[in-house]
Amino acid sequence: MSQPHLDISENPQLEKRTAGFVAFIIFTALLFDGYDLVIYGVALPTLLQDPTQIGPLDPAMAGLVGSYALIGVLLGSLLCGAIGDFFGRRRLLIAGVAWFSIGMFITALTQTVFAFGAMRFVTGVGLGIVIATAGATMAEFAPGGRRQFYNGIVYSGVPAGGVFAALMGIAFLTDISWRGLFMIGALPLVLLVPLMLWKLPESPRWLLARGRREQAEAVSRRTGIPLLEEQVIQKVGAAPRRTGYAAVFSKQFALASLLLGTLSFCGLLLTYGLNTWLAVIMNGYGHDISPLYFVVVLNASALVGGLLASRLADRTGPQRMIATTFALAALALILMTFSFPLPLLFTFIGVAGVGTIGTQVLVYGFQSNYYTTNARAAGVAFCASMGRFGGIFGPIIGGWLAAAGFGGPQAFYVFAGVALVGAVVTLLVPHQRKLDEAEHEVEEMALHHRPDEHPTPSPQG
Template structure:
């Protein structure tokens, strides 16, 4: 029997090739988001110990300093949400990659705490644009039936970047210092932007949603991306009449948007809190500074492997239950990390915690990207990312407060575990997208020939 998606795709091979290029470009960009996230935690012990680098600062200031990039991401995401559904995916992605690359390079020359924090904020602006655009873009190019998997590939770039930062920190920190590690973060400007310029197309679905019919059909022909689903969504009335943030807070999406934002809040609080403070927490358990760098490596490796594996389950059975389950897994793993287990078992629990924290956030991005219709997608993802950044900002600050108060690592793990449990509850409460399910069912009927007359034949492509 012909698979439904194969029947609606004008050229499945061309569509798959386009999706693979888009996934590669976005994933590589997000690798450097993850790199930026973890590299600060990697170099933080050295900056605290050596005031000659950017000046003297304490652990509370370190938590605040770690949050400046996240504040920039928050602002960048909100700006992207305001304009992304009007200006398209391609231009914003190119701008965001170039912006954060330059920001990371210039940060390497900071000589004061103030300058370092300001440049981290500037870098975050570009990262926010990339993060908010990434999910919307991939959702519109990924083949139907594989969208969670493609989103997992894309957003696995974040923990993969964490792995890269951990490895380079272990291998190169003593040789090139923290400044050299930040310069590495500028590589996308010279390596990725030229590829993206030629290989990242504008979304045919976005063009159609904006009423640019001829351009949408031409883009569909070039990329192999079918437009039938977008046409059915418009015909069924699935999408709200408004665009951007106005659509996100329409009657259809308002309550889900709040809950989806809270999911990201919990996921990113865990992600940024653990990546910033895990090396320092493990030092408190008696592990040396160099040795403790292996713990973020285990955390991020677990997230990459777990996110990709679980995305296949999410495509088959829906992402909601999978995400709720991985949040619970995070709670259990974080509690177990407080016990004095043998080192191999401890690394196992840290890897499972990675699945339940960073891996969960990978699945959350995919869930959010596909929950919204095209005319609200960039704004919806940006809204969720922005609410999430408040959690990301709070995560390092909580770690800083606990460290300054001399409170042990067990308390930090319990707090983060409780946040994961809240995330599971919020996930369960997100209502189903019944209108979108109705549109998907109608697409299947059209493919099977039962309602083919409902859409003119020339528009089935």
């Protein structure tokens, strides 16, 4: 049986515009994910000090409540992994954004610790759907050779949201209270969802992987997203025959999935642990500034550093860069336990932000591009789900240490140990030789392609 014709026609400018629009949509969605992550830490001092808000709340219970959203994210990610490679990227992304927006609005209206925690869980389900779908979507729209950078752009929305939340807390917490800050998190329902319904395309690579060739080619012509790589992957047999979780746990991906999931566990334990407890820990150090400024530095450094590291990862490979940033985080966290002058302390917090939250940006990109299209949503969802276990433990560990009377140094030592584990595990992830061969063949075909050999098809087909 002859192989189907490989369409290697390209429209780089249209592809770039489409990728930029998709990146903007996903970045904005993940910005509000980061906002949700940090806004609980912003509200936490008020909730701990004032029992009239949602009732009495001690540090141990605060750690548990902080983890409820992450349990919801875990469930949402698992759900997305089960259906994402069957139902497509677009529908799940829109549903997830609408879900968490409504959840944050209702959370702002709660009056008890139980109701607050329950709505944090419900909101987390929508956030999990978005997180698990975002990487898979961007990986299928990003131009070849710049995929780590594009994933860095969209996932930098998480620390950008953290900066946004901290700044909103500094500027408006006393004026609109924590309830008003949570209502800001509902804005995507009225600002982003209508735009997604109107303009966000389905992934043509996903359509082709599902056997919907005519639709895939139509979307490819409309968006400029080439199908060559997906066709070559199918041609050379670089993808497992199964789809979804069955592909993720196939011989080709099983070991790598466990290791990649461990990376997310380490990265999100550090991300959620530091964002939940950094303001509280630094408040105990007695510095004469708002502890929220430390949260701003942590996330702003992650935003800038994560983008720079993502650009370098496209050149050097993501594994080397991730191992390096994890190691830098461990060193910075240990140095944060000493009594350095404030400017030097801000520097170490900035490095820690790059090595924790910024590293998780790299990890998301690594995972999203590691899997083939028929396993991508499930693979990213599985890794995100394992990561959420780390995210759940992060706030809890901080709460346990605080309840036991330990201070910031002990928490920073624990977090530094987690970062070192992440650095070691990164280097153990095996290379995907079949995918490397497919990418090399695509590069060779593009290099030797003559426009007159395979003319660009007209929009009429």
